Amino acid sequence: MSGKTLESKLAILSDAAKYDASCASSGSTRRDSRDGKGLGSNEGTGICHAYAPDGRCISLLKILMTNFCIYDCAYCINRVSSNVARARFSVDEVVRLTIDFYRRNYIEGLFLSSGVIRSPDATMADMVRIARDLREKENFRGYIHLKTIPDAAPELIAEAGRLADRLSINVELPTDASMQAFASEKNPGQIRRAMADVRLRKEAARDVTHTGRKAPRFAPAGQSTQMIVGADGSNDAAILGESTRLYSSYQLKRVYYSAFSPIPDSSSRLPLVSPPLVREHRLYQADWLLRFYGFDLKEIVSTARDGNLDLELDPKLAWALANRAVFPVDINRADRELLLRVPGFGVKTVDRILSTRPYRTIRYEDVVRMGGMMKKAGPFVTAQGWSSGGLIDTARLRSRFLPPPVQLSLL
Amino acid sequence: MRHIVIPDTGTAAAWREAARACLMQGLSPADIAWGSESSERGLFEDQPVSCAAPVRMTVPRSFVELAEAVCWHRDEDRFARLYAFLWRLKDAPQLMSDRGDRDLAHLRAMEKSVRRCQHKMKAFVRFREIGNRDDPRRSFAAWFEPTHHTLEPTADFFVRRFADMDWRIATPDLTAIFEQGALRLAPGHPKPALPDDSSEALWLTYFRSIFNPARLKVQAMTSEMPKKYWKNLPEAATIADLIATAPARARAMAEAAPTLPPMRAEKARLQLAAHESAWSGPTEALPSAIRACTRCPLHRTATQAVPGAGRLDADLMIVGEQPGDQEDLAGLPFVGPAGQLFDRIAQLAGLERSEAFVTNAVKHFKFTPRGKRRLHQRPNSGEIEHCRGWLDAERRLVQPKLTLALGATAAEALTGSGAGILARRGTVEQLADGTPVLVAVHPSYLLRLPDPVERERQTRLFEEDLRLAADMVRRLRAEAGAIRAAST
Numbered sequence: 016m017s018g019k020t021l022e023s024k025l026a027i028l029s030d031a032a033k034y035d036a037s038c039a040s041s042g043s044t045r046r047d048s049r050d051g052k053g054l055g056s057n058e059g060t061g062i063c064h065a066y067a068p069d070g071r072c073i074s075l076l077k078i079l080m081t082n083f084c085i086y087d088c089a090y091c092i093n094r095v096s097s098n099v100a101r102a103r104f105s106v107d108e109v110v111r112l113t114i115d116f117y118r119r120n121y122i123e124g125l126f127l128s129s130g131v132i133r134s135p136d137a138t139m140a141d142m143v144r145i146a147r148d149l150r151e152k153e154n155f156r157g158y159i160h161l162k163t164i165p166d167a168a169p170e171l172i173a174e175a176g177r178l179a180d181r182l183s184i185n186v187e188l189p190t191d192a193s194m195q196a197f198a199s200e201k202n203p204g205q206i207r208r209a210m211a212d213v214r215l216r217k218e219a220a221r222d223v224t225h226t227g228r229k230a231p232r233f234a235p236a237g238q239s240t241q242m243i244v245g246a247d248g249s250n251d252a253a254i255l256g257e258s259t260r261l262y263s264s265y266q267l268k269r270v271y272y273s274a275f276s277p278i279p280d281s282s283s284r285l286p287l288v289s290p291p292l293v294r295e296h297r298l299y300q301a302d303w304l305l306r307f308y309g310f311d312l313k314e315i316v317s318t319a320r321d322g323n324l325d326l327e328l329d330p331k332l333a334w335a336l337a338n339r340a341v342f343p344v345d346i347n348r349a350d351r352e353l354l355l356r357v358p359g360f361g362v363k364t365v366d367r368i369l370s371t372r373p374y375r376t377i378r379y380e381d382v383v384r385m386g387g388m389m390k391k392a393g394p395f396v397t398a399q400g401w402s403s404g405g406l407i408d409t410a411r412l413r414s415r416f417l418p419p420p421v422q423l424s425l426l
Numbered sequence: 427m428r429h430i431v432i433p434d435t436g437t438a439a440a441w442r443e444a445a446r447a448c449l450m451q452g453l454s455p456a457d458i459a460w461g462s463e464s465s466e467r468g469l470f471e472d473q474p475v476s477c478a479a480p481v482r483m484t485v486p487r488s489f490v491e492l493a494e495a496v497c498w499h500r501d502e503d504r505f506a507r508l509y510a511f512l513w514r515l516k517d518a519p520q521l522m523s524d525r526g527d528r529d530l531a532h533l534r535a536m537e538k539s540v541r542r543c544q545h546k547m548k549a550f551v552r553f554r555e556i557g558n559r560d561d562p563r564r565s566f567a568a569w570f571e572p573t574h575h576t577l578e579p580t581a582d583f584f585v586r587r588f589a590d591m592d593w594r595i596a597t598p599d600l601t602a603i604f605e606q607g608a609l610r611l612a613p614g615h616p617k618p619a620l621p622d623d624s625s626e627a628l629w630l631t632y633f634r635s636i637f638n639p640a641r642l643k644v645q646a647m648t649s650e651m652p653k654k655y656w657k658n659l660p661e662a663a664t665i666a667d668l669i670a671t672a673p674a675r676a677r678a679m680a681e682a683a684p685t686l687p688p689m690r691a692e693k694a695r696l697q698l699a700a701h702e703s704a705w706s707g708p709t710e711a712l713p714s715a716i717r718a719c720t721r722c723p724l725h726r727t728a729t730q731a732v733p734g735a736g737r738l739d740a741d742l743m744i745v746g747e748q749p750g751d752q753e754d755l756a757g758l759p760f761v762g763p764a765g766q767l768f769d770r771i772a773q774l775a776g777l778e779r780s781e782a783f784v785t786n787a788v789k790h791f792k793f794t795p796r797g798k799r800r801l802h803q804r805p806n807s808g809e810i811e812h813c814r815g816w817l818d819a820e821r822r823l824v825q826p827k828l829t830l831a832l833g834a835t836a837a838e839a840l841t842g843s844g845a846g847i848l849a850r851r852g853t854v855e856q857l858a859d860g861t862p863v864l865v866a867v868h869p870s871y872l873l874r875l876p877d878p879v880e881r882e883r884q885t886r887l888f889e890e891d892l893r894l895a896a897d898m899v900r901r902l903r904a905e906a907g908a909i910r911a912a913s914t
Contacts, residue, residue, distance in 0.1 A: 026635045032636070056586045058586075063549060065633060067633065068665055069638045070645070101690075116628075118553065118555075118588070119626075278679065279682070280682065292643070371524050384526060385525045
């Protein structure tokens with residue numbers, strides 16, 4: 016490759032990687048290097064070593080092996096028809112960077128992705144080599160997240176899963192039709208088959224053979240994927256429907272939503288607006304409600320106008336306002352399922368309420384101490400000495416929660 | 427009134443010991459003044475509380491964990507608060523589950539603060555290399571200013587993570603030193619001058635590059651990476667500039683006019699097309715699929731793609747090079763001057779073109795415009811490669827008994843090599859599917875030969891080759907007929 020310095024390559028290849036939202040380093044097996052024979056540890060919880068001014072956590076060294084790519088996906092900074100600067104790391108350079116950053120406590124590990132060069136197999140083989148060198152030559156016990164290439168050979172995926180903590184492959188767009196429109200060379204069916212393959216391998220690794228020997232671990236931190244929001248015309252109902260399907264079909268740990276952000280040298284086929292960050296945030300909130308709060312997709316979508324979530328209110332609050340008959344909820348009597356439906360209460364708050372109830376009758380200020388957001392929850396609950404006073408039935412309830420009106424700018 | 431001074435190291439264990447002893451002796455919270463070594467050195471005489479009878483005391487496990495964290499808090503009243511709560515707890519063990527209790531809420535808040543401080547230490551300590559990179563055991567040092575006294579309880583995290591190197595973390599209160607696999611604690615000191623580290627520049631590059639200026643969310647950053655930590659984070663020095671330039675960078679991205687794809691794009695597209703799977707559609711759709719082909723850039727300049735023509739049950743497939751000017755216009759193969767010459771010689775050789783399937787190795791016409799004419803250009807290997815899928819699809823469709831390769835391009839597409847045609851002409855080679863291919867020159871070669879004598883000679887040889895082809899087809903047909911007859 017041309018005489019680019021390591022620093023300029025790093026600049027190019029991390030710039031190229033920043034549109035991948037995931038930077039998680041949690042949920043893998045616990046391990047350390049107290050024995051002095053290796054480097055690194057993983058304690059289950061992730062650590063964010065820094066935050067960029069975009070508010071995103073920096074936990075891993077998130078880079079592309081190369082940003083040369085033969086695909087022409089319209090939304091991607093690295094698409095072949097873009098004129099961004101190109102570079103390619105050697106295997107040793109990535110290994111050395113990872114180790115040097117890790118030893119200085121800058122990172123939890125490596126998130127390696129790549130443009131597709133030559134052939135999918137050749138690209139995946141190089142990525143696997145980096146992971147293998149880290150694990151076997153450097154005895155690296157930190158976190159490794161590998162992006163898999165859909166068409167890569169099964170034995171490469173098998174080895175990637177053995178070496179990495181997490182594998183991921185991005186579905187990128189919520190529908191096959193938008194895939195066809197914006198990334199025609201990618202095959203959504205193939206991406207789904209690849210996710211199914213990872214799930215099957217992970218499940219096979221959990222089985223114990225008849226001799227009682229455990230199969231080698233496979234991607235202990237599971238698999239994740241990413242969907243771009245706002246590049247195509249899909250509404251939130253379509254996006255959440257797709258992610259519900261993905262969670263259930265492939266046992267994903269996470270579906271990341273990435274607001275489509277203008278990229279340098281953007282394709283003329285895509286909207287050049289500021290990224291829909293609020294929409295992205297609402298999708299994450301809805302995603303959480305679906306996974307941890309017992310909400311059903313239909314319930315969340317029922318409040319959506321034209322299939323899009325309310326941008327002004329969080330989806331739980333929107334649901335509560337549309338289902339006022341359920342409220343007010345008595346904090347001292349309601350069961351867990353119902354408490355979880357109260358806007359302003361998180362899982363932790365609910366657990367604290369439940370652990371306290373045997374010992375005292377809960378008052379408004381007790382809930383505040385437990386972390387409940389009573390400004391939001393107030394109208395929807397009753398507690399000792401607190402009643403919502405018919406607030407729940409007022410027509411103006413919604414306006415209580417809206418952000419204060421802003422004077423329109425004259426310019 | 428008892429004054430109990432808890433040391434600055436081993437704090438949690440010391441407090442636990444002292445608290446247990448006090449509880450044994452029935453000392454109420456009002457009877458004790460708790461102090462810490464650092465703040466009260468010299469104020470009080472050490473009055474160790476002796477625990478006379480080692481009676482077992484049980485407190486909920488959750489309180490022990492809470493106390494172990496709260497002891498490292500910086501507030502002076504932490505020991506007193508803990509003891510006061512413990513005093514209440516001994517008669518009411520369920521207090522630990524009562525999240526509405528004020529005292530517990532305060533302790534939980536302190537605990538949370540300590541744990542957060544520990545977490546931020548794990549995240550924000552930045553080592554610099556102080557030894558030689560090539561040393562068998564590398565050594566690093568860091569300076570950190572934690573909010574609470576959290577170095578001691580957090581040091582083990584660094585031991586678990588960095589046991590194969592020497593390191594030290596200095597704070598104003600305490601220094602943790604890990605050498606040759608052993609951890610020790612030493613007094614704190616003012617900020618040391620650490621040597622420059624070349625990796626730090628790379629880290630700053632990374633920090634700058636991973637930031638997306640189109641999604642500026644400063645508050646989300648500062649809530650997780652509060653400013654009080656910035657002075658010891660090398661990357662924080664770049665933040666102000668990143669924030670200041672972000673709107674302009676985002677605007678520039680939005681305003682930049684779309685650019686034309688680089689040259690590389692075309693090459694990559696070709697490469698990608700080569701990976702495309704072979705034709706698997708229905709027979710009748712093949713010609714239209716070929717006509718719709720955009721696998722290589724030739725489709726942009728040519729009028730149309732020219733699929734093969736002839737009998738689908740032909741025993742002979744004739745493969746030429748590519749459509750010429752006339753073929754490109756007509757959409758039919760072998761209709762230009764070369765095709766006419768071929769027809770003339772074939773007639774002499776007794777080869778019936780109407781019984782064969784005629785096609786080209788490359789389906790689009792490649793040329794350079796010269797005035798009003800289009801000059802034929804030989805297709806390159808990439809173009810041959812991209813079109814090979816179509817040729818293969820046609821071969822699977824027709825399943826000829828013999829293939830006649832006319833010229834180097836056809837030979838390359840069929841056999842993989844187009845070299846030495848004059849030496850190979852008139853010879854039969856095997857294709858991958860086991861069927862024979864007869865190599866001959868391309869009729870346009872005969873048209874271009876300047877020397878009339880040589881042209882005459884080559885034309886005779888070409889006629890011989892076509893005669894051989896006709897003979898071979900008859901023979902292969904007869905053999906197939908015999909096999910069919912034998913099997914019935």
